[in-house]
Amino acid sequence: MVASGKRRDIEIVMGLLEEMESLGLRPNMYTFTICIRVLGRVGKKIDEAYGLLKRMDDEGCGPDVITHTVLIDALCHAGKLDKAKEVFLKMKSSNHKPDRVTYITLLDKFSDRGDLDSVREFWSEMEANGYVPDVVTFTVLVDALCKAGKHDEAFGTLDNMRKIGILPNLRTYNTLRGGLLRVNRLNEALELFVAIETFEKMKLCGIVPNIVACNTSLHRRVEMGRLGEAKGIFYGLKKSGLAPDSITYNMMMKCYSKEGKINESIQLFSEMIERGYDPDVVNINSLIDTLYKADRVDEAWAMFCRMKEMKLPPTVVTFNTLLAGLGREWKVQEAVELFESLTAQGCYPNTITFNTLLDCLCKNDEIDMALKLLFEMTRRNCFPDVFTYNTVIYDLLRENRVNDAFLFFHQMRKMLYPDNMTLCTLLPGVVKDVQIEDAFKIAMSFVHQVMCKHKKDLDAHELFVKFTSSFGIQPTLEAYYVLIKWFLDVLLTEMAWGLFKEVKTVGCALDVFTYNLLLDDLTKSGTVDEIFELYEGMLSRGCKPDTITHNIVIDGLVKSNRIEKAVDLYYDLISGDFNPTPCTYGPLIDGLLKLGNLDEARSFFDEMVDYRCKPNCAIYNILINGFGKGGDVETACELFNRMVKEGIRPDLKSYTILVDCLCMVGKVDDVVHYLRN
Template identity: 25%
Template sequence: MHRRFISAVHSLNPLYSTLPHPTPSLFSTSSLQSSTPSLPLPVPLRSFLFDPQNPNQIDLICSHLKHSPATSLSPPPLRLGNSDVSKILLRCQSDPLKALDFFNWSKTHLGLRLTTQNYCVVVHILAWAKKSSQAIETLFELVENRELIGPKDDVFQGLLSAGEFGCNFDPSVFGMLIKVYLRLGFVEEGFEAFQRTVGVGLAPDTRTCNTLLNGLSKVGSFELCWEVYDAMERARVLPNSVTFNVLMKVICKSGDAGKAKAFMEDMEEKGFEPDVFTYNTLIAGYCRKGRLEEAFYLFRIIGLRGVEADSVSYRILVHGLCKDGRVKEAHQLFNQMVQLGFGADNFMYELLISGYCEEGRLREAKSLLEEMIQNGLVPSKIGCGVVVDCHIKRGRLLTCLNYIVWLRRVGVPLSAGIYRSLIKALCEENRPNAGKSVFDWMLEDGLEPDLEVYNALVEGFCSCGELEVALVLKNEMTCRGITPNLAIYRDLIYGFCGLRKSTEGERLMREMVECDLMPDNEISMALINGYCEEGNFDEAESLLDYFAKEFQFLDTRCYNVLVKAYCDQGKVERSLELQERVLRLGIIPNAETCKFIIHGLTKRSAE
């Protein structure tokens, strides 16, 4: 109050302009640190003078808020402006929750859009009163909706200039702004806010700097991490073990494990003792680069440094060994870890299982899977899929079937992808009935088959001549809402034509046309050839005409099939009559056509 009185006196009387006035301290209760003298914050008297149009109304509202919540306010008879909102907020500074209550009420009841400055004032009020969570949420709302609130406004500048309105200025809001940017994924904006904060003589606290370092590391901005670290040193912001661990991770991610070792030594010189996280980060960096000998050397000296390795240390090394193809050594290290009392998780088991599968050692992989289940762990669908794929690649389909039966019996959930892979493999091996059994298991497990599964089964049964089963599957998928594609119709039409049931094949062709699927040249070839083999030349000619007129299939091969069939039957005249008709359709005979006709004429003259 004394400060405001002095400022008011100075602004009213020029004679007082030479009197010294105190500079407010900004950092007494702040989470920021000052690297240069604090900036004076002018508080002009006009900030405390009410708009002559609304003085009574503002007084009434402030009086009402002292005793009642803002929700009980009726819409004011006079229109309040954004400056009036700020004045009322400033009058409520002694009770920050009252200020926040009025601020939230104003957003929906005053018929105006609150400005960036209104938000910045209430953020400072809340931060000064140590209501950090409410301040951050309000700032979050401002930044997230800045396109609606003030797309051209500078939030940082708004927070910086809020002191001119006479609010309790709290520098911790700049650290909050950095965190809000990072929380929203705006890493570049967070870095820029950090630079500007340091540029005005303020320094975010260590925790904020660590958050920024971690955010920059995640997006791969490694160079900017070091800029932040250098700025911390210039601003005398003391790093902690978290700072060094994040930077150690940055070094390892950038691939310079040698620099990581030097940085760790520099850490120790500055009095920081590396913890297990630091060592694990460095070990992971060595493993990522394939430098396993150095990783194991560091692993062995951890104990000598007074730090105990944890399960993460073992996991990193097991992963590194498996990646390097040294699965047997990885398994030995895994057993050592278990003997020391560290619990093994799904990830480590499945690392070893995957490693053994890549080496084709299915027995060891299945043994580990059994051990895993016995220890109460449920294999992931990905882990089970690795073993199934390994069986399929090595052609051990019957063994794989037994493996699936066992997994289902012990209650391990399987994915649709596992069933799909096995069904396709069985059908390709001409074992569609076994594939159908797996398909039934899939349905029993509540999984929905897709078009790929039906394609494999239909093709498998058609290849084995079991067309009725294939047709049932086609009808079943339609009932499930899955539309058969061209491949399914093609397989069925081929199959029926091959069994001299071309009429059924033609029915399917016309069904697919009704479903807006256009037959291709291969389907037309199969149908015409099927009718010719059955001696039904009229239907063959009719289809040749239909395909040419409806789908512009002017394929000479289909025509030649019919010509050859006529000539083989000694009906050369009919083939010549056909030639005249197909020329009108646009089908051009070729050398093979002439060869068939000459062969037919020669055969007839010989008779």
């Protein structure tokens, strides 16, 4: 029975029990304890294990301390804490009093479940029964305090241990440090390691740190750039008899690379390979970059070639590093060839890849090739950033192609905010080309943008008025947009709408972005009539609404309790060329759920999937909340599980909603299950 029990073979164990009885052999306390232990280890059989305890009483075979403790452990493991407490109380009322193992089991299991009150209760009873706490029980208490968010009290527990002559062990320290790291108290976690877990101090306490503890401390020092301390831990690790693992080596290589100590980094790399550890691609990329910057080009390429031997596929970062190096060497043709080989090697360029090659081409007077690359970039759904445009604008101006530079500047403004580099690049070229008014407009838009960004909205408006009235400069739509946006953000709504009226009178063609700003403002404070008045005004001025516009209007209708009108608008839109997004369906589903129309909300969700619109975490949160609060907790759990299965990671809100719904119907065991996951 013991041998089969170790293999968790329930059928054989229970079969042997029946065979014993058929042979006239009466099971004793030891036999029943073996069966309870085996049944308890398989969660689904816990009720049978509990039933055996009753059978022992009925057959006059009284359970002892071990039997009770084994069953308590099994019940706690299965999440049946109330029944575990019942067994504990029954045990206390019998002739068999709980021993140290019983108390440690209860403390440990209730700590795992985050029940600090029960932990304190068992602790008091343990002391009252004459059992003095030891390092194991104190470590469990520290864990329980950390899980309950009482980290200061956990620190105090360490002091109490020392006062009564009990030295914390490695697990005690790691438990406390883990609790601190979970709540981002990084400095205290680091101080704990420095103050208590340095090699020498730990050895004085008779403790040898393990490799995990050392890597934790090493990581912190590497991130802070404290090379001296990192080296101290690394070499102290070797002296203590602990072997560095691949994580240790990778962190130290990263540390040396950051400090530009390339020889030391390569030496560690060689040592790591000799010991049979695998380097990670991040460190190889870092080594290649450091070698290139140190003019050790051949070694950089040799390292790249070694990646194949190490079965490490190069990443886009690897290629970006090599492209940057070729650019510094003025090797345009080689850079282009490397770029063209990316896809064949299963690697796809990102914005940084394109920017690196663009920079290389522009610096080598290949502006036309650079422009072709820019168009290729958008064709591959890789979107240019401010650096992309600044590079192209700078080179166009260098070749006196001011109009082309201006063209790209205007294209840039449709999607991005120019930065000070854009301004300093463009203005001299525009002034030199005697386009003074354009230069003023560019400067005005930029100054407004910067002032608003620094919360100087009224100063920006004053400057705006000065430019328009004193200098007679016609402001651009961008200047109006920046001011309207920031006035709405700081709740100066009247000034924002005043500018909107002004922009219509000065002949500036309003774009969809400005209308979306104002429509969004109306959904927060306006009426349905005002929303539709602005929406229709937008259409009459020839400004075509985009998906965001329609989503804002639908959201506004739902918030105004006009769900039927929102649904009608949705069906009108999808009968045309409208492509709905999760932001379209979110308000509709939420509105229907709040009205109790669960079936209609579910059908909208199914329709969303039919339209190839992938639900996100926010959509699932709306559904889980709606069905859970509507009393259908089973569907809420089903939706949560479906979300996880589809690879959508639940956020804190997902768990909060689910726990709230389960608690409403008293499903505490399910709450524990989800929280443990």
